[in-house]
Amino acid sequence: MASAGNAAVATAAAAAAAAALSTGTTPATAALAASVASATAADDGVFDHLLPAGCLLRQYFEPDSSTYTYLVGDTASGIGALIDPVDVTAVRDATAAAAVGVTRLSHAINTHVHADHVTGTGVLRRALSPPPRSVLSAAAGGVADVRAPPGWELQLGRLRLTSVATPGHTAGCQSLLLSVNPRGEEVVVVLPAHDYHGRRASTVGAEKESNARLRDGVSETAFVELMAALRLPMPKRIDVAVPANLRCGA
Secondary structure (H helix, E strand, O other): OOOHHHHHHHHHHHHHHHHHOOOOOOHHHHHHHHHHHHOOOOOOOOOHHHOOOOEEEEEEEEOOOOEEEEEEEEOOOOEEEEEOOEOOOHHHHHHHHHHOOOOEEEEEEOOOOOOOOOEOHHHHHHHOOOOOEEEEEHHHOOOOOEEEOOOOEEEEOOEEEEEEEOOOOOOOOEEEEEEEOOOOOOOOOEOOOEOOOOOOOEOHHHHHHHOOOOOOOOOHHHHHHHHHHOOOOOOOOHHHHHHHHOOOOO
16 A cells, blocks of 8 residues: 555646546546556556456566566456566466466467567466467467467456557567456556566556657658667577577477
8 A cells, every 4th residue: 555645646646647648537547547656566456446356457577677477367267368478487477376366377478579588488388287378479470379360359257358460669569458348438558568667557648648659640760760769789688589489488
C-alpha cells in the first residue's frame, strides 16, 4: 500500500494519465490511470483490478536485460500463459504463477526474436509437464509450435489474447491484445516488453503526445532517420540470443 505522501503523488499522476487518454475519461479509463500511477516494482498485482475477479495480469522483471515478463491467467480454470519469459527467471515466474492459482501454463509467447536475452520458453518446456506450447509470430521466421498470424487468438479461461502485427522494432514483432469474455468496456493500456527507466505502463494517448516516434504525421522516412541517429550499440548477447530465440530457446 502507498503511504499518504505517495498517495498524493499517485493521485496527481493518475489525473495526468487520465487526461492523456485520447478517448476521454470514463470509469474504466480512470481506473487505468490509477493503475499507471501506482504501478510500483513492489506490487505485481497492480493491474488485476482491471479484470474480473480471479483473472490475473501480472508483470515480472528481469533486471539484466530490463525485460518485462507478463502472466495472463484465470484462476477459475487455472490456465494461463507467460509472455516474453527470460531463461534466467522463467522458473521463478512459473513458480509465482502457480502460487497465485495459475497451475497450468498452456503457452509461452514471444513478442519477437529478442537480441538481448535468451527466451525462457525452452526452460519452461523442459521444466513443466505438460510443456507449454511455444509461440512466435509467423513473420518472425523462426521455429515454434505456433507461428501466429495476425489475428491469432488464444483463450485462457475468461481471457482472450489476440495477436496484432506491430513490425518496427523487428519485422516479426507482435503485440498481444487482452480482452475479457464476455466483452465489457474496453480499456487501452500499453505494457512494454522492455523499459530502461523503471516505467511499467503507459497509455496510447500519452505515447502519441510524448513519443516522437508515434506522433501523428511522422513519416516512415522520418522514423528511420530518427532511429538511425541514435547510433545504438549492438545488444550484448545478440550472437547467442538471436540463434537461440529463432528456435524459441530449444
